[in-house]
Amino acid sequence: MMERIIRVGHSPDPDDAFMFYGLSSGKVKLEGITIQHHLEDIQTLNERAFRGELEVTAISVHAYAFVADKYWVMKTGASMGEGYGPVIVSKKYHTLEELSGKRVATPGPLTTATLLFKIFTEGIDQVDVPFDQIMDRVSSGEFDAGLLIHEGQITYPEQGFHKIVDFGELWQRLYGLPLPLGLDVVRKDLGEELARKLSQGLRQSIHFGYTHQQDAIPYALQYGRGINAKLGERFVKMYVSELTVDMGELGLKALELLYRLGSERGVIPGIPTIELF
Helix, strand or coil: CCCEEEEEEECCCHHHHHHCHHHHCCCCCCCCEEEEEEECCHHHHHHHHHCCCCCEEEEEHHHHHHHCCCEEECCCCCEEECCCCCEEEECCCCCCHHHCCCEEEECCCCCHHHHHHHHHCCCCEEEECCHHHHHHHHHCCCCCEEEECCCHHHHHHHHCCEEEEEHHHHHHHHHCCCEEEEEEEEEHHHCHHHHHHHHHHHHHHHHHHHHCHHHHHHHHHCCCCCCCHHHHHHHHHHHCCHHHHCCHHHHHHHHHHHHHHHHHCCCCCCCCCCCEC
């Protein structure tokens, strides 16, 4: 029987690398399926999802609102901030009120961080720049503040920045829910049976990483940008949690709330129907 090739897109970040370690190392196998891994930044993956190019892909929660006709949400693989998330930082300012009329660097039009920025702020100019340039361009004075994702969320204090708002903290304070940031999705034309098989395979891969941390953590840390092993392991475990294994009702409720708020603010075209696989 011929092997079915499934292209899987995920970002070259420690948390994604940890999740996919079982599959990428070949220690977790799916019968009749060959996985091809495509490592690209999340903005590129979002854009590819608009074109429906990859069978399985990581995607920003924000972007899913635009591609729900093509993909189902996998109950496994979500990145959820549990009291933490994207952070607005500055060297000169301390409050959102002080940023009124100022320029903030944001990490891409389809990122969930930018969706949160548009839901929870007003009167602040935002300019999208590559996420890994934000701290440098704020430091240079080009921008008054920056919205940080990925490792920047935990490394900013040592570079002399202070926090204006952590959207994960704000979200938990307002709603008492985890903050959905990233999803793994599976293309609908594969059919429900194969979609469930692929979701189960990712679940097995995450379980393998957690039961073989002595191998999975070093593998993941090769994708860490400027962070040591201790910070890298902390970052991985922030975003690969029990909710990543299965977002469950709590994750689904949080997703639906974020889409409702985004729709009410006119940032997304409507509230997508969410079926979990």
